[in-house]
Amino acid sequence: MKNFVAVVLVLFGFMCGQALAGEYVHAQLFYSKFYSPSEGPYFETYLSVVGSSVVFTKNESGKFQGTIEITMIFTKDSLVVNYDKYELLSPEVADTANIDFNFLDQQRFSLPNGVYDYEIQIKDLNSKSPPFKTSQTVDIGFAEDKISISGIELIESYSKTNEPNILTKSGLDLVPYVWDFYPDRINNLRFYAEIYNSQKVFGEEGKFLLNYFIENYENQVRLTKFVRFKREIAKPVNVLFADFDITELPSGNYNIVIEVRDRENKILVSNKMFFQRSNPDIEPDFTDIAGLTVDNSFVAQMTNKDTLLGYIHSLAPISTNMEMNFVKYQLDVPGADLDIMQRYLLSFWVNRDNLDPEYAWKQYLESVELVDEQFGYPGKKGKKGYETDMGRVFLKYGPPNSITDRPFDASSSGMAINNGGGSTTGSGSVPYQIWHYYTLENQRNKKFVFANPNLAAYDYELIHSNMPGEINNANWQNDLRRVTSGAALPDVDTYGGQSGDFYNNPR
Known part of the structure; x- marks a missing residue:
């Protein structure tokens, strides 16, 4: 995320079985960062606790309820900067036989710009299980004179604010969606973000363009069906509250991307957030392969099927899920057509470097040969370098x-x-x-x-x-x-x- 930080991350999503069996609570935590022109930066946490992993006991009203103790600590140079310890109560239930809900906690912490160690500890107070504790470094950096984008908050539902509360932003009560996974039963992806300092950059009533779209996570290629834009007038805080209909989005790994562009269409700042989609009934679209001509291209001389298939397999670390499925069901089968193989390899690199796909392929092939030398190992049970975890990470992210x-x-x-x-x-x-x-x-x-x-x-x-x-x-x-x-x-x-x-x- 350009110019400041990756502002929405999965800190942890841990599943350790049922609390009644003496294990940890099952919960998911997201966090995001925002900026208030009057109060400065703040850090927002969204914790979703799976009710079935919590021990419920009878309370004074005769109902069953779970109690989670949560401790959050922010330190900088070993000094505590902000801290909170509190109890999170589940909804009350009359019967614990069928607890099929999650319960949510949201907190805000005022934090100046800086790098912090963020620690969270969570314990079921009705269980003998030890507390679960984890930590992560977080970086908050909102410039006062440069345009920036807040965290991208995924939204489960919203309503108009009647009385301001912890969920309130821009006149709406926003209930966060505390997962980065969208199953096929969910067909709407809604999100919220804020843009800061547009007036300082574009001037009072200045105009700029706000682009937002979905891209493939693996190759950062934007999906044309999921590209939107808004023409904005500069304000103290510009708000983007938008959604995508993802009914036709195939299974895969993706990013939501937000860009701020000036009148010359130059990107001034961008932000992105990862999510996964499961949509098994939707087939990926590879119609562009049929329209390619391989004559006089770098793949025209690749006429050995085994060699060509080996090249295609080596692309796995940087391939999208859709591309890997196409290889699995269309190319990695007996009798696969040589021409389709050639078209696929050419299409793969045209999508990544339209100006010089051959150069991009040769650069990648050098890396493949390097990881094969460094991480591959021979023998019947051996692996090519790109098939190993180290080789895959090296090819996908670099050294x-x-x-x-x-x-x-x-x-x-x-x-x-x-x-x-x-x-x-x-x-x-x-x-x-x-x-x-x-x-x-x-x-x-x-x-x-x-x-x-x-x-x-x-x-x-x-x-x-x-x-x-x-x-x-x-x-x-x-x-x-x-x-x-x-x-x-x-x-x-x-x-x-x-x-x-x-x-x-x-x-």
Whole structure:
């Protein structure tokens, strides 16, 4: 998200079973950032708790109710800047046999521009389960003299405000949609965002263009059926409250994108947010392939089907879900037509670089050969480099800015575990690497954790990332641990110990 931060992210979405079975609460947290001209920046959190994962007990009125204790702490340079600890009550029910609802919590925290460590702890007060705690770095940066865009808040429902409350923005009470997944039963994607400082940039009553659209997440190609624009007049705060009918949007990974453009159509600032769509009844449209001519193109000389199919398979790390399904059902089958294969490969690169698709392909092929050398391994059970998790991440996002490589740690946590007898079991880690990117797709401080649980050469698996669309495992540190005596290890606080230090403070 240009010019400031990735302002809406999934912080965690964790499912650890039923609270009655002694496990964690199942909840989902989103956060967003806004700016008030009179009060400054504020940080807004949206927490949705799955009722069936909470322990309900009888209250004074004779009804059953769940109670969640939530602690949120914002620190900067080890000093607490803002803090809140409160209890979230579920709706009351007469019977706990069929609890099929979620209950929502929304909070606002005033925070000046800066980088903060944001920690949240959540505990079911009616359960013996330990609290769940996790943290993430957040960056707030709204310039006073440059145009900027707030967070993109997904909206489940809205109504006109009768009395201002925590849900109120611009005269509306907005109930957030606290997920980044849209199943086929939901066919409307509604969102809210604000644009700041347009008057300072365009002048009083100045005009500008506000574009918003849906693009493929993997290749950033906008979908022409989902492109909209508004002509705006500069105000202290311009509001975008809009929606898309996604009935015909195929299954896949996407971004909502907002752009502010000037009269010369130059992009001054943009913002985007990831979401997923499941829509199995809608087939992707590949009619543009049939219209391509491969004569005199770089694919014309690719006449060996096996070689051509290998090239097409190597595109998987940067392909959309629609493209991968087309390959699976149209090309990766016996008797697939050579001409269709050639047209597909040409179309793939024309969509990514219309001016010089051949150059784009050759650049990518060099990267494919590099990851095959670095991460691939031979043998009957071997993999091409692009088929490995490390190779896929490298091809999709490029080389990381730093890598923490820990082939073996005698003790990754500094803790010892008593196995119930007089002896103590030592704990260490399997080999692991942490890749750190300063910026990915306008989002800062992105990390990928790879582990080699089988202690086999080259066999590193991605076990956690804070990049939207990738596996997000709040308990990834437990996956690193090994016990010399074979004893079971308990859960530990997220991002503590030595591995947590490497994750939080990349070298």
